Amino acid sequence: MAPKVRASVELEPFQIALIALASGAIAGIAHKARVLDLVGAILAFxxxxxxxxxGHWSWLVLLLIFVGGSFLATRFGFHYKLQLGVEESKEGTRGGTNVLSNGAVPALVALVYGGGWLSPEQALIAFTTALAAAAADTLASEIGVFAPAPVLITSPRTRVPPGTDGGISLIGSLAAGLSALSMSMVSLAVFVLVGWPEGFEWKQAGNFDFLLLFLPAMLGFAGCQLDSVLGATAERWGWLGKGGVNFVAIGTSALISLPLLDFFRN
Known part of the structure; x- marks a missing residue:
């Protein structure tokens, strides 16, 4: 990775206050709607x-869409999931562990960018990739349980019950791919509409708009598969919990996006 690039834009006190209010509103509404429990809401804030x-204020839009989409996927067919015993939690409410395992990497990307160690292009790619990987895993898990005969990713001939760690299915994989692509499309749309971060050199970016669609979608889907591999191995062996598996898979996807961005742009 290149040495220090530039720090993110310094914010005025009133801008920080507005962001705090918006973050509080998102977390508060999510808690009131039972999307998140109290600990999850605090961490989400x-x-x-x-x-x-x-990072950038518009990243709130991406986070809001991710949280909303995850909740809808969790609630989809919830009574059937209850019968199978594979529901996320009571009423689909997500707790602190889930929020942290999915949101820690995007927050870390913002911190590294704010410290000046990432360019705006790198930060946007890594942030979008992290959310794409988180969305892909969430949708694959929540939709994949409806597959009649999932198989173990490390042993494709072995059929496993729905919700098994490391289990994959065609419907789950399709959901993962579409959700990762959707997050990439939303990210591009948001930044085209609101403007790119200060310091973003569009003229020198070349095919960056295509890369913002391609890299997060590809790596988000790949991160979901890595999550399944880790679930079938490290989680089953007791080396990692579900949250740890999510964090490693999302973090790996975001890290890989940086050298790939440089490779495809050169």
């Missing part, structure tokens, strides 16, 4: 605040 102040 911190992740939103860090991402918007150290």
């Amino acid at each position: 911190l992740i939103c605040f860090i991402s918007a102040t150290m």
